[in-house]
Amino acid sequence: MIIKPRVRGFLCITTHPTGCEANVKRQIDYVKGKGPIEGGPKRVLVIGASTGYGLASRISAAFGAGAATLGIFFEKEGTEKKPGTAGWYNSAAFHKFAEAEGLYAKSINGDAFSDEIKQKTIETIKADLGQVDLVVYSLAAPRRQHPVTGEIHNSTLKPIGSDTVQKGVNTDKEEVQDFHLEQATQEEIDNTVAVMGGEDWQMWIEALDEAGVLADGAKTTAYTYIGEKLTWDIYWHGTIGAAKKDLDKRVIDIRERLAAHGGDARVSVLKAVVTQASAAIPAMPIYLALLFKVMKERGVHEGCIEQVDGLFRDSLYGQDPYLDEEGRLRADRKELDPEVQAAVAALWEDINTDTLRQLSDFEGYKREFLQLFGFEVEGVDYEADVSPVAPIANLV
C-alpha cells in the first residue's frame, strides 16, 4: 500500500510504518551518540510508552542505560486495508531494535487506567524482571473510566475563572484567528483532574508497591508542563493546569512511600514539544511555531528525545539535579529563559495570517506534526509499497 498523510484538524488519520520506524531509529541513535547513562536504571516500566515523551523515556532507558523495559500503551494495530496508529508502529520498531541488541522488551496494549492492566503488568514484572527500579508515568489521555466508580471522566482544555480570547492558528486553513474560549465549569475542572491528575499515578505506585515489585531505591516520575505567561490562560491556569497541580500534591505521598525503601518520586517539568497530545491544545501550535523560530535561531531547539535524555543524565540519575523550590525536576530551562520568552511574546503581538510564515517557524511545526505520524521523515521513500501490518514482538 502507498500511504499518504490525511490530516483532519489536530489529527492525521493515516500513518506511515517506515517513517515511524525511522523516527524511532533517529532517537535511538541520538541517545547512543551521547554514550552510556552513568548509574542509570536497569529494569524500567513506562506507562504511556508508545509516542511522545513516554517513547523517548523508553528509548533513553533502553539505549542509554541498557535497561530492560516494559511498556504500557493504548494503540491500534494496522490491517491489510488500514494503517494502525503511530504508537503501534513506533513500538513495533522499538521492539525490533531492542531485541537486535539483546535488550529485554515487552509491551502491554490496553487501558492503563484499569485494574486489569495494572494486574497484568505486575504479573509480567514478577515473572520476568522480579522488580523494577524506575516507573515513568507519561499518559496523555482524553478520558478515563474510573476503576472504582466505573464513571467515565472526559477532560477539557478550558480556562478557569473567566472566558478568554486567545490568538491561535487554524491549522486547516493556515490562518491566524482569535479563538473565544469559554471558562470551565467546576464539573469540567473535576473531570479533567480525574483524567490527567495524579490519582492514577498514585494508584499505579500503590499497586506496584503492595505487590512487592518496586526494588529498593526505586524511583518514579510523572511529566508536567508549566510554561510562562503566554500560555498560562489556557494551560497552567486552566483545566489542564489544575490536573497538573494535582500531580504536585500527590507526589508528596508517593515520595514518602518510596522514600521508605530509599527511593524517590518527582514531577519532571518538560518543555513544550509537538506531540499528539499538545497539538490538541488551543494556542499550542502557534506558540510552538514561534518558540521553534526563536529557539532554532539561538541554536537551542529540542524535541522529546533531547529533553528526556537530558532529564535522565542531568537530573533523574545526575549528581546535581535541576530542582525547583517545589521539588520538581526542571528540564524546561531553555524554553523559560526570559530572553526566549520575551522574543516569543514580541513576535506573538505581530503575528497574523500574513506574517505567519515570516515571524514563526510554522513550516517547522507542520513538519514535526506530520513526522509524528511517520510522514516527511528524511530518507523514507514514500512512493514505495509498504505493509500496514507490523507485528509487535513480545506483546503480552
Ligand SMILES: NC(=O)c1ccc[n+]([C@@H]2O[C@H](COP(=O)([O-])OP(=O)(O)OC[C@H]3O[C@@H](n4cnc5c(N)ncnc54)[C@H](O)[C@@H]3O)[C@@H](O)[C@H]2O)c1
Ligand atoms: N507535549 C508537550 O508539549 C508536553 C510538555 C510537557 C509535559 N508533557 C506531558 O508528558 C506526558 C506525555 O504526553 P505526550 O505529549 O508525550 O503525549 P502523547 O500523546 O504523545 O503520548 C501519550 C501516551 O499515553 C498512552 N495512552 C493514552 N491513553 C492511554 C490509556 N488509557 N491506557 C494506556 N495508555 C494510554 C498513549 O498510547 C501514548 O503512549 C503528559 O503528562 C503530558 O502532559 C507534554
